[in-house]
Amino acid sequence: MNRRTSTIVGFLAAFLIPATASANGYFLWEVSPRAVAQGGATVAEGAEPATLLINTAGMSRLEGLQLQLNLYTYIATNSWEDPNTGEKADADLGVFPIPAFFATYKPTDWLALGVGGYSTFGLTIGWPDKWKGAAITQKSSLRTYTVQPALALGPFENFSIGAGLSITRGSVELERGLPLGNDYGTSTLGGMDTGMAPNVSLFYDAAEWLRLGAQYRHKTEMKLDPGDIDFEVPAAYQQQLKDQNAYGSITLPAMIQLGTRVIPTKDLEIEFDAFYLLWHTYDELAFEFEDPTLNQTQKTDWNDAFEWRLGAQYSMDKLAVRGGIMWDATPIPDETLDPMLPDASRIIPSIGAGYDFGMIRADAAYQFVYMLPREVNEPENKFPGKYHAIVHTISLGATLKI
Numbered sequence: 001m002n003r004r005t006s007t008i009v010g011f012l013a014a015f016l017i018p019a020t021a022s023a024n025g026y027f028l029w030e031v032s033p034r035a036v037a038q039g040g041a042t043v044a045e046g047a048e049p050a051t052l053l054i055n056t057a058g059m060s061r062l063e064g065l066q067l068q069l070n071l072y073t074y075i076a077t078n079s080w081e082d083p084n085t086g087e088k089a090d091a092d093l094g095v096f097p098i099p100a101f102f103a104t105y106k107p108t109d110w111l112a113l114g115v116g117g118y119s120t121f122g123l124t125i126g127w128p129d130k131w132k133g134a135a136i137t138q139k140s141s142l143r144t145y146t147v148q149p150a151l152a153l154g155p156f157e158n159f160s161i162g163a164g165l166s167i168t169r170g171s172v173e174l175e176r177g178l179p180l181g182n183d184y185g186t187s188t189l190g191g192m193d194t195g196m197a198p199n200v201s202l203f204y205d206a207a208e209w210l211r212l213g214a215q216y217r218h219k220t221e222m223k224l225d226p227g228d229i230d231f232e233v234p235a236a237y238q239q240q241l242k243d244q245n246a247y248g249s250i251t252l253p254a255m256i257q258l259g260t261r262v263i264p265t266k267d268l269e270i271e272f273d274a275f276y277l278l279w280h281t282y283d284e285l286a287f288e289f290e291d292p293t294l295n296q297t298q299k300t301d302w303n304d305a306f307e308w309r310l311g312a313q314y315s316m317d318k319l320a321v322r323g324g325i326m327w328d329a330t331p332i333p334d335e336t337l338d339p340m341l342p343d344a345s346r347i348i349p350s351i352g353a354g355y356d357f358g359m360i361r362a363d364a365a366y367q368f369v370y371m372l373p374r375e376v377n378e379p380e381n382k383f384p385g386k387y388h389a390i391v392h393t394i395s396l397g398a399t400l401k402i
Contacts, residue, residue: 027253027277030072030367031100031118033395037352037365038311039324041271043259044213046203048399049102052114052150055213055257056162057203059104059112059152063401068102070397078125080133080339081386083375089133091339092126112152119145121170121252127339130184134177136383137340138186144170144222144252148199155205162201162215168252169194170222174340178241183234189246189287191227195220197252211261219254219281223247229289244290254278267315275307279331305331311350318356322365325349334376342387344374352395360400367393 029035032050035042045051046058049068078091104114126139146168154160171192178185201215226245233241255278261271279302286297311324326348332341352365369391377384 028098028120028122029275030074030393030395031120032068032070033072033352033363033365033397034322034354036072036367036393036395037322037324037350037354037363038271038313039309039326039348039350040275040307041259041273041309041311041324041326043215043257043273044203044211044261044271045259045269046211046213049104049114049116050100052102052104052116052148052164053118053120055201055203055215055259056114056150056164056199057152057154057160057201057215058213059106059114059150059162060110060154060160060203062104062112063106065105065402066103066399067402068397068399070100070102070395071097072100072393072395073097074123075392075394076123076125076389077391078342078387078389080127080342081388082132083377083384083386087132089128089131094124094126096123110153110156114150114152116148116150117145118148119143121168125340125342130177133339133383133385135179136176136338137174138177139173139175140340141173142170143172144168150199152203154203158205160203162203164199166197166199166217166220167194168196168220168222172224172227172250178231178233180233180237183236185231185233185237185241187229187231187233187241189227189229191224191246193222193224195222195252209263211263213257213259213261215257217255217257219278220252221249222252223249224287225249242291246287246289248285248287250285251281253281268312269314270312271310273307273309273311275309277305277307277331280304282331300336301333302331302336303333305329320354320356322352322354323350334380337374337376337381337385337387338383339385339387342374342385342389344371344387344389346371350393359402360398363395363397363399365393365395367395369393 046061051058074096076094100118102116106112124141150164152162173190197218197220199217204212231241256276259273282302308327330343350367354363371389375386
């Protein structure tokens with residue numbers, strides 16, 4: 001293998017890690033300011049249209065027709081430092097506004113219907129041009145948006161059941177620098193697909209002071225079939241690095257959610273939730289190209305991961321104040337961590353409030369995501385780095401009850 005071919009194959013091998021970022025791998029869950037303010041602990045609340053996502057069975061507790069529109073915005077900073085040389089790089093400031101909508105309708109005492117639109121996986125990270133890790137990632141982006149029809153039956157003897165179908169449209173774009181001896185180029189891999197997955201849930205009003213909730217969301221398989229890879233390289237490399245179709249897939253993980261909500265007084269509610277994300281399905285990522293000599297498989301070996309959530313709400317006539325905290329464990333082992341997704345376990349406090357104007361309720365929340373500093377080095381990891389990140393989440397919403 002000559003030097004030029006070796007450079008090309010090595011570059012393509014680096015293309016095999018997906019472009020994503022966020023809490024717990026690339027998982028997002030901040031679709032409702034009411035939930036965000038309570039540390040995301042609302043599986044057993046069932047008090048707003050967004051319960052269509054959080055626990056579909058909870059729609060059985062919503063009367064009449066209810067419409068909800070939310071906007072949540074992430075403001076993210078990421079930095080990298082070489083632990084051996086002290087060299088540093090800062091990622092671009094990320095500002096990501098994401099809308100969500102939900103509508104629920106209860107035509108009878110035992111049936112509730114709903115539809116929602118939201119994003120629960122994705123984000124983007126971009127690094128300086130020609131930085132030290134450019135061959136791993138220059139810019140990477142995964143964007144998804146999901147539409148979910150759903151229904152809930154009950155309550156029957158205080159039990160309700162729910163089911164829904166998530167229809168997710170996703171796109172991926174991976175941009176990398178391509179060092180070619182004394183020359184330099186760039187390459188972009190991209191594509192989109194639609195995947196579907198069911199979910200089932202339970203809601204139980206065990207007593208006036210106790211509610212229980214549970215939900216299972218199935219994994220979603222997304223494929224590039226085909227995607228494409230485009231090269232911008234000097235003329236000397238254009239015969240070997242030709243634009244061509246690319247084929248691959250990524251699986252968005254299955255998830256189990258459990259919640260217990262205690263109401264010690266008529267004004268105070270406290271909830272503890274556990275989320276378990278089944279990331280073990282993401283053990284490798286493979287891409288195939290029109291030129292089969294470039295086909296590659298990359299081990300990722302992600303681990304299943306827990307999120308522990310604690311939240312509370314205190315109501316005062318038309319005003320409700322909320323607070324919460326979350327522990328979010330990273331699924332990414334040290335061996336496969338890199339600047340495309342510089343993930344780490346994190347502590348996430350949050351606060352918020354809501355006000356009932358009658359037919360309309362307005363809600364707002366703020367969440368501070370502190371990622372614990374993380375360092376990897378050789379020989380365990382081929383790209384040494386100290387990673388630091390902070391994310392601010394601002395969530396606003398309004399609910400109309402008709």
